[in-house]
Amino acid sequence: MTELLNKIGQQAKAASQVLAQLSTTTKNQVLRAMADALLDKTPEILAANQEDLADTTGLADKFIDRLTLTADRLAGIADGVRKVADLPEPIGNVERGWTTESGLQISQKRVSLGVVGIIYEARPNVTVDSAALCFKSGNAVILRGGKEALQTNIKMAAVLRDVLAEFDLPQDAVQLITETSHELAQQFMRLNQYVDVLIPRGSSQLIQTVVQNATVPVIETGAGNCHIYVDETADLQMAEDIIVNAKTQRPSVCNATEKLLVNTAIAPDFLPRIARALADKHVEIRGDQQTCQILGDQAKPAQEADWDTEYNDYIIAIKVVNTLEAAIDHINQHNTKHSEAIITTNYEHSQQFTQQIDAACVYVNASTRFTDGFEFGFGAEIGISTQKLHARGPMGLKELTTTKYVILGQGQIRE
Amino acid sequence: MTELLNKIGQQAKAASQVLAQLSTTTKNQVLRAMADALLDKTPEILAANQEDLADTTGLADKFIDRLTLTADRLAGIADGVRKVADLPEPIGNVERGWTTESGLQISQKRVSLGVVGIIYEARPNVTVDSAALCFKSGNAVILRGGKEALQTNIKMAAVLRDVLAEFDLPQDAVQLITETSHELAQQFMRLNQYVDVLIPRGSSQLIQTVVQNATVPVIETGAGNCHIYVDETADLQMAEDIIVNAKTQRPSVCNATEKLLVNTAIAPDFLPRIARALADKHVEIRGDQQTCQILGDQAKPAQEADWDTEYNDYIIAIKVVNTLEAAIDHINQHNTKHSEAIITTNYEHSQQFTQQIDAACVYVNASTRFTDGFEFGFGAEIGISTQKLHARGPMGLKELTTTKYVILGQGQIRE
Missing domain, CATH: 3.40.605.10 (Aldehyde Dehydrogenase; Chain A, domain 1)
Structure with missing residues (x-):
């Protein structure tokens, strides 16, 4: 041999x-x-x-x-x-x-x-x-x-x-x-x-x-436990459109979003709204305690393992966070260094997020689905590297x- | 643990x-x-x-x-x-x-x-x-x-x-x-x-x-079985100076030359000359059959393993080759992808050597000892990568x- x-x-x-x-x-x-x-x-x-x-x-x-x-x-x-x-x-x-x-x-x-x-x-x-x-x-x-x-x-x-x-x-x-x-x-x-x-x-x-x-x-290459964080200053319609796109446009691929973090200040307004939009696309929601409190039976309780799981399927896990820092910490702890996005209208927050998130691609106000050799204009793709070398x-x-x-x-x- | x-x-x-x-x-x-x-x-x-x-x-x-x-x-x-x-x-x-x-x-x-x-x-x-x-x-x-x-x-x-x-x-x-x-x-x-x-x-x-x-x-990093090839058109004084420098200026380091390939057309003239110069610096010579024929008891017979050995010492192995192609083949087969040099006055040969040799650094008419972060002007060196990624x-x-x-x-x- x-x-x-x-x-x-x-x-x-x-x-x-x-x-x-x-x-x-x-x-x-x-x-x-x-x-x-x-x-x-x-x-x-x-x-x-x-x-x-x-x-x-x-x-x-x-x-x-x-x-x-x-x-x-x-x-x-x-x-x-x-x-x-x-x-x-x-x-x-x-x-x-x-x-x-x-x-x-x-x-x-x-x-x-x-x-x-x-x-x-x-x-x-x-x-x-x-x-x-x-x-x-x-x-x-x-x-x-x-x-x-x-x-x-x-x-x-x-x-x-x-x-x-x-x-x-x-x-x-x-x-x-x-x-x-x-x-x-x-x-x-x-x-x-x-x-x-x-x-x-x-x-x-x-x-x-x-x-x-x-x-x-x-x-x-390729492992993608991608997150979107919705800041308290986000345009909520933009957030909804991006999340639905990033989760459902092609759920089986590595740049599809798997996790949603929502700032606590907008969670009571935004969570029911995004839950409806995701339900229309038959997406199962797994929430942390606060998410489940707000969404009731629209969400199942997330297990600890959910935060590290790449579903590649019509499933999303949602967590409510108190601050941008908490969102960044959670992402840096659980992500696969692939693609992460913030939805915000705040300049400082966009800067802090892009500087502190450790990932190959960090987005402000766009879908994680763009991480792709063709979308980037390379005309080809042999894979998406999630390592640093x-x-x-x-x-x-x-x-x-x-x-x-x-x-x-x-x-x-x-x- | x-x-x-x-x-x-x-x-x-x-x-x-x-x-x-x-x-x-x-x-x-x-x-x-x-x-x-x-x-x-x-x-x-x-x-x-x-x-x-x-x-x-x-x-x-x-x-x-x-x-x-x-x-x-x-x-x-x-x-x-x-x-x-x-x-x-x-x-x-x-x-x-x-x-x-x-x-x-x-x-x-x-x-x-x-x-x-x-x-x-x-x-x-x-x-x-x-x-x-x-x-x-x-x-x-x-x-x-x-x-x-x-x-x-x-x-x-x-x-x-x-x-x-x-x-x-x-x-x-x-x-x-x-x-x-x-x-x-x-x-x-x-x-x-x-x-x-x-x-x-x-x-x-x-x-x-x-x-x-x-x-x-x-x-x-660092493994350096480096070669110098002396082309039949080489300036022999330059070849001698470079070889003595590359072998003896600091033999223990990875960019020191370990092997010498000499074109058959100049071997009868050049080998006795370089052997004397190396003997003055107490360098042991291990030669292939042709080298030993020319140098007599100034060289020991090289073993097969010599061609793959990084001595890091006052030892050099010398081989006579018939053509530039044979030199390139030998180097690509035995080198550690570190630093390789040709001594030549022929433009085509310099082009062919630099294009076909597979190594991090390929030299024309200079000592392999220059492969160094400080000599390159980087102001620092964490090592010399011999891989390609x-x-x-x-x-x-x-x-x-x-x-x-x-x-x-x-x-x-x-x-």
Whole structure:
């Protein structure tokens, strides 16, 4: 097993050295050819997907839906690859440069990471999407997807690898691990010799497994226990609109709001109003003691665990707080460092909130749902980093790169 | 034990929230007071150091030297703290900002990391140096130094904490773990709830232990199996000067050169010449077959393991290569991604080398010894990152920070 992984790692490393030197023109031609090939091979890919769907015993409907490809969905995936081709080149920019006292000319250049590992579940779109973003950024990718999507992933990876071969490029720029045992996944997470970064994409359980077991540097993504705090000075109509949007526009995603904090001064007015609006959208409310007192049987009592739970569902927990400071303390204690918002008309409060909240994205008077690579204008998203190293918040192509210092001298030695 | 660490972690997190909001003026006042206090308390600190030095049975002379403080060395450490005060403020800069189609104003602001963990050996200067750099960058620090320096570290940390108290700042901005068991160190490496980043400083063995055991994100520093490649077009006098400097100016450090690759066209001329120059500095030469053929008994045969060994000593391994490509392949296969140099007068070769070598710092016609935060002009150095995430190459104050997105809206919701 180790031998298999070492071989995959060596192949990826060798391929990455070719990829790092490719011209923008070539990369974009290859990506567009990949998009065409995915469309051309639609029948074969859908047939492979049907094999994966042949036995779905015990899988939840939501899971099956994510696993299922249709011609339309595949066309959307191919279109995504074409859009990656249209993005600006992320490699080669000089970030900064200067000349030292000793006359050395130092340039910090943006370069590829090398080999990126992606560990994910049963969403076949992640296979193509990750391969396209890694290719554009000059990285070889090693994909380890869930076993439920194995046939689909094998077929899609083969289509992409065939295109690489047509262009006389190393096929191992895109490799799929087809042995889906947990033991192999564990070893993959420790393949430091060949893998420069691991990005887990999927449930918080998957992400935590990778964080706990990997020795390869990991970019932690996606867990989102997001809060909205409604200040006593808030425009209550704005607050209502934002909360309903942030909770219900797409509850299953990481930037959906999970918790509502309301200042005590407006709680008696605002809570019944927001409870009605959320009830119209079939959202279950779990409240702290004060919330339950005000809302009566419109709210269930929240348990201690609720404050740390990401529901990803039509559920919200509501807490009444006495001060802005109490709101900030609660958020900093329970959040996952993803996205937090204040609704306020008070300048000082907006300043204090944005300065003191510890999160990738801190909003004033807007929905947390905007934390997204596309909404931010990056044109792509490989995930949303909730850690502080390397990348924080939505990650686009730039976050799939690193830098290197190139130093030009004339014979300098150190005294 | 877990309870102790959780308490330390909570205290650090609480302190970090105060530190993140401090003004530049206050931070610099505190740092200058810390420098003064270290000088004032010189007798007490040296007495504590004598306790550590009381039993040095079994410790190497080099180790004892690093552990030993003198009044002069302590003055140098205090002076270092003063220099950190003089550095520009690393926090609060807006790295980029833009307005989205929906009218959201996005700013990416530079902020503190939060809590930084430093794991190191028996160099007492690391205690003060790390504390000063973390404080200046608004981070709480948790220090875990080697047991051999425990009394010195306890005393120095106490001096720094007293200064914090004088300024009514949380003393837990600087905490030292005084229980030096390996079990506790292991738990410290997994304290993800409170520690944002771990930086190991010391031997490659220490660093590998942290990389292999930590679940907290690690910045890998310092391992340096650095190469110099002498191209067939090189100015041989320049090559000689640079190699002697890079190997012998300070052989114990990570940016010293460990390996020499020489193009076959110049090997018969250059190898005897560089062998004489290195012999004058008492450097042992280990050569591949061709090198040994040319140098005779001036070289010992290199073993396979030599190519991957960082000697940190007066030893160099030399290999003859046929082409630039062979040199690049050898380096990319055996290097630790630290610092690599080519000596050449050929433009194309300089381009190919800097583009294809995978390392933090790639030099043309200069000594690898320049890879250093001070030589780069950063005014400080917390280490030299050899990984690709977050920071690569010399790390100054900026590398002890992260960013957060602040997003100002007017009620935007996502459609």
